[in-house]
Amino acid sequence: MSTVGEDLANEPHVLPDILLGTSSSKAVIKYVNSTKAPIGTIVFKGTTYGNRAPKLAAFSSRGPNLAGPDVIKPDITAPGVDILAAWPAETSPSTLESDKRRVSFNIVSGTSMSCPHVSGIAALIKSKHKDWSPAAIKSALMTTAYTIDNKGKPISDLKSHALATPFGIGSGHVDPIKASDPGLIYDITADDYISYLCSLKYNESQIALFEEGFIECKKEQLAMQPGDLNYPSFAVNFNRKARNVTITYKRTVTNVGIPKSTYKVSVEAPKGAYVIVRPKVLSFKKLNQKLSYKVSFIGLSRKKPVVNSAFGSLMWVSGNYRVKSPIAVTWK
Missing domain, CATH: 3.40.50.200 (Peptidase S8/S53 domain)
Incomplete structure (x- = not known):
């Protein structure tokens, strides 16, 4: 019986056996417990193809x-x-x-x-x-x-x-x-990561484990939002009791696709949140050009703990390029 859901991963047992997923296992156990003389039959149907994957x-x-x-x-x-x-x-x-x-x-x-x-x-x-x-x-x-x-x-x-x-x-x-061939990339430098650690309030001795030498967090690093790390995804955390709170992140993308290209934004907003992107169009004139944009997330109140997190996506589209980033909004 699988103890991890419906996974049927191969296991090289010493004795011949059959591995069942959780739902099938429960059905077999229920049947065995329902009769004094349970009967089981194994039918070999060969390998099946075309399952979802x-x-x-x-x-x-x-x-x-x-x-x-x-x-x-x-x-x-x-x-x-x-x-x-x-x-x-x-x-x-x-x-x-x-x-x-x-x-x-x-x-x-x-x-x-x-x-x-x-x-x-x-x-x-x-x-x-x-x-x-x-x-x-x-x-x-x-x-x-x-x-x-x-x-x-x-x-x-x-x-x-x-x-x-x-x-x-x-x-x-x-x-x-x-x-x-991704079209655009979100790049991050070592200094960006140091600033990120500072924004998480890591002290100098802790940061020294990642970077040689003495590192002193500057005021602007301490004031930085952790969510402003130029990461290719967005994690947003709202206070469950607050209403219509806006959190804004900044991102910078680098053109590594077609030199002269225009990308338009497409947003699938998480349920319970509004997403505003400015600008909505990024026009590049050359390779390796960097352009920035801001994303504002407006969260609605979540007083009833029915849904803790909701998900969406932000995608920049140009021709065959689809530069997609997931969005995760959590109410705490």
């Missing part, structure tokens, strides 16, 4: 980001279930000492399998864009990710049995081809 694994880590609630986590999702992977010869496929089988490859599941996929794609992007920073590469991965599955429906979450949200899949599922 991808789906968010139930075991995958979830947000929100408790350490920095002004940044959505996770950033992105990637293949991580039933991945063919190299396996050490000293360890059995089941990891049991009593299991004497030895293999060179194994079928493995976990976020440790997703990470190599993203790392490999990041390396490919770096080979194509050698002057890009780590933040630029992350931006390309995030803003080109997709949230629609192979059946044309939103990606589902195997843990909640509902649609996956940015607190589960971040910006979406990684798309290597589109990530290599």
